[in-house]
Amino acid sequence: MHHFFQPLNHLRNIRVWARRHDASVSLDAVTFRVTVTRDGRVVTLVPRFIMEMDTGFAYTNHFGDDDTLFCGWLPYDVKRWPLASDKLAFKQYCEQAGLPVPAYSLQGMQQPDTDFIVKGRQGSFGRGIRGPFRSGSAQAQAVVLSPGQFFEQFVQGECAKIWCWNGCPVAMERLKAPFVVGDGVRSLRELLESSGRGSFDVPQPADKADHDVLAWQGLDVDSVPALGQRVVLDFRYASPFDRTITRDRDVLSAQSVSMRARLHQMAGSLAQGIPPATREHTIFTVDAIVDEDDQLWLLEMNSHPMVHPASYVPMLDSLFGVDLLSLPRD
Structure with a gap:
């Protein structure tokens, strides 16, 4: 994920869009906000940073003097919605929408008859996850859920993260376990x-x-x-064993036709789960596992992720309406 922390990787794609559409770009070195101007219309992009706190990592929009990592720009401060803040609400929505999720069970219910992990309904950055545990093992039978936790089937495979803008996938990473x-x-x-x-x-x-x-x-x-x-050594997307790679790990364009079709269907369906007042011009990510059969299993949704540099062209297209102008006319 080191690619996300380099502001130039983000600015390059913004500059590509600006040159293509005869727009101007300026960066405020004090606030680190970016302003894009085209045909008299102005869009301000708000920076995002990751900071480490006593309770773990958190996001902030403030460009302070402390030790923070830059992780992209968005055209708004913060957006939140239930499917992105409650993992069980996300799972229940996916089941109703026919989207694949690993089997799960709640407190007071029987443990899964498969290998499983333990998760909390809230949380990010992989915090609070326990396991995996072998089904039927003494270690598994000794696991007790705390309030707000649930069992989830452990699916082996590649960790995937999909970035979606306005209900369309714009980037994807697939990482093998270290x-x-x-x-x-x-x-x-x-x-x-x-x-x-x-x-x-x-x-x-x-x-x-x-x-x-x-x-x-x-x-x-x-x-x-x-x-x-x-x-x-680990099964999470963010691992201390990640290689220090600064190149772009986006593999969306390399996916099979069937996988890209599934990603588009998934992104559009999940976008419908965002409240209408929040839905337009919104980014979200989906964490998933891709198993050995190339099956996609959805895990959770994030309403305030790191921004993938590939997001800026579709983002600015929609903010300035140029994607609509390029559509065929009747």
């Missing part, structure tokens, strides 16, 4: 802290490995994996 490969001699601790035998690019402290994920594979950090054994 892993290390055993050599039959060294422990996981030694492999993580001293070796490049894995998907990550620099040695990492052993305590960064997700211990529930290791236990799900019957391992811990002191286990010695067999020669050639691939050990998964």
Whole structure:
């Protein structure tokens, strides 16, 4: 995700649009707001930053003197709606709309008969997730839900994040789970802290490995994996084992025709779940898993995400109405 934190990656796409449509762009170095002007009409883009707090990470629009990471511009401050703030409301909406979601069960209900994880109804950045747990194992049977939590079927596959503007997908990332490969001699601790035998690019402290994920594979950090054994280290989209890659990881255009059709149908359906007063000119992301059969399983919706640089051309098209002007006339 390092690509998102570089303002030039965002400005380039805004500049591409401005040149194409004979518009001007200015950046206020004090507020970090961007102003786009075309044919006398002005659109102001508000910056977004990620800051670290005692309770975790949070977003802010304020360009202060503290240690924050830039993560894009939007034409509004903040928008919120129920499907993006309550994971269970999102799941129930998807079920009614015929969109695929992993099986789940609530407090007081039986655990899933599949491997599962534990999630809270609220939360972002992967906080508060426990598991995965092997179905029927002693560890799984000992799991007790706290108020506001639920069981969710653990689906293995690639982590996907889809950016949608005005109910249309504009970018997609698909990331494989980080892993290390055993050599039959060294422990996981030694492999993580001293070796490049894995998907990550620099040695990492052993305590960064997700211990529930290791236990799900019957391992811990002191286990010695067999020669050639691939050990998964995490399953979340944002992982400490992410490679430091600054290039764009958007793969939307590389998806199959059927996948792109599913993404368009999904984005349009979810957009209808946004209240009408909020729906127009709105960005959201969808977290999902793509399994080994290329099936998409939806996990949650985010109303205030990091902004993908690919968002700006469709964003400015709709804000200035040039997408409508380009449509065939009767």
